[in-house]
Amino acid sequence: MKRVCVVLGTRPEAIKFAPIIRLLKRDKRFDPVIVSTGQHKEMLAETLMAFGLSVDIDLQIMRTRQTLSGATARILEGLDAYLPSSKADVLLVHGDTATTLAGALAGFHHRIPVVHVEAGLRSGTLSSPFPEEGNRRLVARIADLHLAPTWGNRDNLLREGLPATKITVTGNTVIDGLRWGAQNATGWDRTELADLDTDSRRVILASAHRRDAWPRLGQIAKAWKTLADRSDVRLVIPLHRNPAVREAILPVLNGHPNITVTEPLPYLAFCRLLDRADLIISDSSGAQEEGPALGTPTLVLSEVSERVEGVEAGSVRLVGTDTDGIVHAASSLLDDDFEYDAMARAHNPYGDGHAADRSVAALAHWFGLGPAPTLFAPDTPLLVPGLGADLVRNAS
Numbered sequence: 295m296k297r298v299c300v301v302l303g304t305r306p307e308a309i310k311f312a313p314i315i316r317l318l319k320r321d322k323r324f325d326p327v328i329v330s331t332g333q334h335k336e337m338l339a340e341t342l343m344a345f346g347l348s349v350d351i352d353l354q355i356m357r358t359r360q361t362l363s364g365a366t367a368r369i370l371e372g373l374d375a376y377l378p379s380s381k382a383d384v385l386l387v388h389g390d391t392a393t394t395l396a397g398a399l400a401g402f403h404h405r406i407p408v409v410h411v412e413a414g415l416r417s418g419t420l421s422s423p424f425p426e427e428g429n430r431r432l433v434a435r436i437a438d439l440h441l442a443p444t445w446g447n448r449d450n451l452l453r454e455g456l457p458a459t460k461i462t463v464t465g466n467t468v469i470d471g472l473r474w475g476a477q478n479a480t481g482w483d484r485t486e487l488a489d490l491d492t493d494s495r496r497v498i499l500a501s502a503h504r505r506d507a508w509p510r511l512g513q514i515a516k517a518w519k520t521l522a523d524r525s526d527v528r529l530v531i532p533l534h535r536n537p538a539v540r541e542a543i544l545p546v547l548n549g550h551p552n553i554t555v556t557e558p559l560p561y562l563a564f565c566r567l568l569d570r571a572d573l574i575i576s577d578s579s580g581a582q583e584e585g586p587a588l589g590t591p592t593l594v595l596s597e598v599s600e601r602v603e604g605v606e607a608g609s610v611r612l613v614g615t616d617t618d619g620i621v622h623a624a625s626s627l628l629d630d631d632f633e634y635d636a637m638a639r640a641h642n643p644y645g646d647g648h649a650a651d652r653s654v655a656a657l658a659h660w661f662g663l664g665p666a667p668t669l670f671a672p673d674t675p676l677l678v679p680g681l682g683a684d685l686v687r688n689a690s
Contacts, residue, residue: 414447469645
């Protein structure tokens with residue numbers, strides 16, 4: 295039995311790792327250990343709990359208003375203390391956070407093979423998204439196995455000189471999590487959202503939190519407020535807990551009657567909100583994959599994206615952070631049924647709900663414990679049941 299050290303620290307990592315961890319726990323070939331850095335401590339525990347999981351080792355590195363360097367240093371120190379006694383045969387990291395970078399580096403320092411889940415995403419611009427693009431590129435240089443969600447991600451890695459034998463195309467596990475969440479969501483868990491199912495207005499799910507957007511959060515919030523002046527829409531904003539985000543956004547919204555600001559939702563309630571939304575306006579990486587999977591037009595608050603497949607398919611549109619640009623793009627979709635339907639029916643390029651199966655099979659094959667998995671075929675439609683009805687949304 296191979297001991298698998300899964301290092302995570304943020305809510306998105308928990309969402310995307312959970313389907314893999316659940317499979318590893320049922321597989322007699324593996325002994326998974328969940329190591330939390332505590333980067334998003336409360337949201338992380340809550341999300342894992344939704345999947346029936348809990349943290350095994352908690353490094354508790356979180357500090358108020360911590361810097362990237364400070365967080366990275368504390369994660370390295372925590373893992374440096376834990377890994378020598380961990381008996382880990384392999385260390386898994388996901389995506390592009392400070393936890394990802396420090397986890398991979400700690401594994402490298404302790405000569406533990408590193409597997410990078412969600413590998414190969416590239417925006418082509420080192421400063422955007424920041425620091426995620428830099429983190430991804432650095433992890434790629436020391437990882438031993440790369441689980442790339444798409445064939446485009448694989449091509450990025452090949453162009454950087456990584457051998458094809460170390461890359462497996464799996465699809466994105468966020469779609470596995472979304473499918474599971476949509477099937478299991480039952481309530482809102484927030485009194486301010488209790489009337490959402492009966493509200494006749496079109497719902498816009500809005501969020502912004504990335505560090506490179508911080509200087510422009512005020513103008514993003516102004517765009518949301520302008521859209522909320524329409525009588526036919528209701529904005530729902532699960533607000534990130536980072537004080538810098540709240541201080542920039544909350545004063546602008548100023549208790550607008552068509553805006554519902556809520557604390558970050560439990561994962562199952564968030565899946566329900568994703569399904570209820572008519573439009574998504576966000577800088578979230580997950581939204582760029584979840585929106586297309588649900589057939590929900592998604593406007594991304596950035597000039598560039600590392601998830602180009604959705605943009606190319608037409609299910610995602612880059613709108614930047616300028617107030618007028620955001621308002622214009624959203625209003626066009628709300629006012630033009632043909633334009634809206636074109637985005638809603640666009641191809642979903644990110645997954646078929648079996649990325650976790652391929653990831654575990656790839657790990658087993660890498661250890662010589664099983665055959666290589668069949669690679670993800672992006673033309674396979676995803677079945678995401680609507681809440682309360684069987685629905686194929688976004689089949690190609």
